[in-house]
Amino acid sequence: MTEINYQEAWERNGYILLRGFIDQHLCQAMLDYIVAFVRENRPDSSKVLTVKAPDDSTVYVADGSIIIPESKPTPFAQSQEDNISKVFNLHRREPFKAFVERPEVLDVLDVLEQLIGQEIDCFQSQFIFKNAGAWGQPWHQDSYYMPLDHLPQVGVWLAVSEATLENGCLLVQPGSHREPIHTHVPDQRPQANYGYVEIVDYDFTDAVPILMQPGDLLIFHSFLMHRSVDNQSNSRRAAAMFHFAQAGTQKTQDVPIYTFDFTPVRRSS
Template identity: 40%
Template sequence: MVTRPIATSLTPTEKNDWEENGFFVRRGFASGPTCRKLWDRAVELARAEVAGESIAPAYVLRETRLDQPGRLGEERASKIFRLHRDDPTFHAGATDPALLAIMADILGPDVDCFLSQFIFKQPGALGQPWHQDAFYFPFDRDLQVGAWLAITEAGAENSPLWVLPGSQTEAVHDAITDPRPDAPFGYVEIVDREMDGAERVLMQPGDLLVFHGHLMHRSTDHEAGEVRAAMVYHYAESATVDRTEQIWGQPSPNNDWMTVLRDRAPV
């Protein structure tokens, strides 16, 4: 089957926001039924994992303080990783032509999706401290792009994201391991910088936050309100060399490099 190159997608405002701030929000990117389908599938996987069923290659990172017997799978899960290759529902999201058009405009004609995670943020869950996603990506080049799709409302009361506009221009900062005893595995915190000028990003279901891998961002503890859920994909240039094993001594359990664009055409 011959596929045609994807048309240009970014608006002038989005281009300016990307260059100046390191992120932009496209409102109403995904439909309600699409968000519901992603939610339902994530819940299905979370419940299967709690029941002892294999969901490989996907795996669940549980929310330490909520991981209690008797709770539903989605109430015990923090994140589900490695969804984009083999699960048809999440693969469709990763290869959505509208999303790939955005990535082509930012990354160029040849693009891979290398990471996917569904995020559950239940009442009682801890927020993730200030960090840069690029901290987790020891690659041979700096530009990776995250696509954060709001599955439920990310409102003032349910741990929305905060971002630091313009911080995408900074190098990857050293970060310390999150010192909280019940912090989920892998949480780190930037402590060598003030976060003056940070902005809260409020989103409705279907809104899409596109952000630079160096952009500093966080979420707060979810103390009240409804569950906040999101689906996140990360993309990079296809020629990117993943040096995780070389630098950390073992490959990342999360990264799975999958080609999605060649010469700006879907693969």
């Protein structure tokens, strides 16, 4: 895909989908690392800090990373990681650090210089397990969660496993990046995961599913409306998510539990 096609797709849809962007061995290395990390940092470990979230749910902090369990236990859980929803703050760790600094990743972001400039920070990362039986996340815009003084940001979503309609793929609303940040209301489902909110004042009739294979990459505007569907399969739909911003971006207010860790990944000199 040429640079002009990147720009056209971005301006029209608010996202770019790149097939086979990363070797699947790197995806497996990410999965292997995070499974070992979660198993090593069990809630009963002396190295883990238990924290109450504002909604009274419990999250865990281990070596600077935030482990968020599923509020609704998954029905097929057999191992420690099977009841984990997400792990935040990974982009200073290998193999995640190597990914955000890869020239191929930064070359794609170059096309979006008009949004985030030439000097770039990765400020948040997460590994998403989406285990068998896990609920999807409702319609939202990532910038709603990110009180920062420079908008928008750019999200980079790496498929670590296959993503299908059955196992919980993303749905996006093309063109919704041109909308302002909409009102988000709390997810009303009993036992909804910590931080889940949803947009209820928009027509999502034209939403499209993003079906992906391991190594595929979705790059999207932080105003783009998107959601994930429930995992109705018997296997995990794993992904790694990274958020990039213009260097020098600052938060405008504190965010409970979630933290931003601004890490330089490109400088002009």
